[in-house]
Amino acid sequence: MRQALRIATVLVLAVFSAAPALAQRTDIVVGLVLEPPHLDPTSNAAAAIDEVVYANVFEGLTRFAPDGQIVPGLAESWDVSEDGLVYTFHIAQGVTFHDGSTLTAEDVVFSLDRARGEDSVNAQKFLFDDIESVEASDESTVVVTLARPNGNFPFNMAWGDAVIVAPESADTNTTNPIGTGPFRFESWRQGDSVTLVRNEDYWGEAALLDRATFRFISDPTAAFAAMMAEDVDAFPVFPAPETLIQLQSDPRFEVVVGTTEGETILAMNNRREPLNNVLVREAIAHAIDRQAVIDGAMFGYGTPIGTHFAPHHPAYVDLTELSVYDPERSRELLAEAGSEDLRLSLALPPPVYARRGGEIIAAQLRAVGIETEIVNVEWAQWLEQVFGNGDFDLTVISHTEPLDIEIYGREDYYFGYGAPEFQEIWDELNRTADPEARNALLGDLQRNISENFVNAYIFQLAKAGVERVELEGLWVNAPTQATDLTKVHWVQ
Structure with a gap:
């Protein structure tokens, strides 16, 4: 019997030792909320494009690390002149595009000149505004000369809008x-x-x-x-x-x-009556209970904000008290503006924060006498109608680009602010290198847009x-x- 048991045990062990180990998976299926309109991050503002291709398919001179630091990308290193005007990027060796062609300094020149050109369709052209010239000093060295110092330049080059593309395939990157x-x-x-x-x-x-x-x-x-x-x-x-x-x-x-860089806002069309009246915009801001939106739409996931800036950034200023939930104050402001019984449209794109949050916001606005017509739009329609043509009254959207308060300086941006005093502060920020002074100026920018109630700032997307x-x-x-x-x- 003992011998039979020993034989059986040996046979069992032999079977298990002979069985192949389970193969480790090498594929993944990732769920995303939005489908990108196309796949070229240099010609559209949709975050859904970067969610697929950033760092996976396309690379820039620099890139964002998981902790937010700016680290080398295609540029192994870079040097900055003492006056802060000349950046010399040293391109990695042996880099090829997916079609087999070799990456050279000329491809970098092409990409940056294409992005900043007059006919550029890059959604973030401001990233390249300070560039005066781009030259290839040899096959692996690119010299970028700025018209004015910009300590944020390596940060700018890490955006998906600044990835390096080849002239041969640039026009077909949308689909291939x-x-x-x-x-x-x-x-x-x-x-x-x-x-x-x-x-x-x-x-x-x-x-x-x-x-x-x-x-x-x-x-x-x-x-x-x-x-x-x-x-x-x-x-x-x-x-x-x-x-x-x-x-x-x-x-x-x-x-x-x-955390994310996503400021979730009720964007208001500052060009349209009566939203071109700061009293009406302030009334709308005071009508919104931020925490109720966070709890109702996001089940508590989110951080209340009072400006277009991420709370985890050291320059963040808590300005939520400027637009604290105060329905009575909202009614008073509407009466002062002569805008009682206001009717506005509210465009809501597909994300849950927008659709669910928009329903809650509409109810809060109704409570102070503002009726909204909710229009659910698909993502491509939102990009064309709201973002592209500025055809809207109100919309709920999360801006997920990093440190993107600059958008308030653009007169042609979809919510139509672009105040000269904001632009002046932004210009001073670009001329400033000292970190503490830069943070102070970033605080001034936050106060400017909050005090003018450009939009209603709701929460930072978790x-x-x-x-x-x-x-x-x-x-x-x-x-x-x-x-x-x-x-x-x-x-x-």
């Missing part, structure tokens, strides 16, 4: 993006997903994933169902915050809560996401609008 990143574009199923595959010829540290599929799921119920069915492995910004408690209790998942517990490497915080997969991998 060709960059230098660790992933190549494979396919786009319109209305469903974009798939990337590992770039086997990547010049830097290779990606750990072979394949990445971005699935576009804007409906909160569908997003929850996709996670529970394991059709999606991660949803970095989950559109159904009310279900996060349930997902957190499921041993398959981990809920990850961090990065509340969910992912499989075996996943590692996704960003906790979001220093820019990206789903950086360069370090993502599965663990057993």
Whole structure:
């Protein structure tokens, strides 16, 4: 009997030792709320583009690290002249585009000149405003001369709008993006997903994933169902915050809560009557109970703000008291402006913060005598109608670009502010290098837009996401609008 047991045990051990180990996954399915209008980050403001291609497909001279620091990208290093006017970028060697062509300094010259040119369609042309000239001193060195000092220049070059593209493929990047990143574009199923595959010829540290599929799921119920069915492995910004408690209790998942650069605002068209009256804008701001919006739309995920600036930034000024919830004050201001019984349209794009938050805001405005006609618009329609043509009264939107208060200095920006006094402060900021002095000027900019009630500032968008517990490497915080997969991998 003992001998038989010993033989059986040996046979069992032999079977298990001969069985192959479970293969570690090398693919991922990521859920995103919005489908990008196209895939070229240098010709559209939609954050959904960067969420797919930033650092994955396209790279810039510099880039954002997960903690928000600016680190080398295609430029291994750079030097700055003593007067702060000349930046010399040293380009990494052996870099190739996905079509096999070699990256040279001339491609950098082309990209920056294209972005700042008169016919440029770059949504963030201000990033390049201070450039006087761009020259290639040799095949791997680019010299950028500024018209005035700008200590933020390496920061500007880290934006998705400043990625480096090749002249041969620049015009077709919208549908067939060709960059230098660790992933190549494979396919786009319109209305469903974009798939990337590992770039086997990547010049830097290779990606750990072979394949990445971005699935576009804007409906909160569908997003929850996709996670529970394991059709999606991660949803970095989950559109159904009310279900996060349930997902957190499921041993398959981990809920990850961090910060973003997303200022969620009720944007007002400052060009249109009666919103061109500061009294009306102030009345609207006082009608909004920020915490009620955060609790009702985001189930408590979000930080109240009183200006267009991230609370985690050292220059942030808490100005929430300027527009504190005060319905009685709101009614008084409307009477003073002669705008009782006001009727306005409210355009709401698909994200949950907009659709759910907009319903709550509409009820709060109704309580002070402002009726709103809610118009639910798809993302492409919002970009064209609201952002592009400025055809709106009110809209709820989250601006996720980093340190983007500069937009208030643009006269042609969709909410139409561009006050000269704001522009003067911004110009002084660009001339200032001292960190403390810069923070003080950033505070002045925040006060300017808050005291003029340009928009109603509601909350800083939290990065509340969910992912499989075996996943590692996704960003906790979001220093820019990206789903950086360069370090993502599965663990057993």
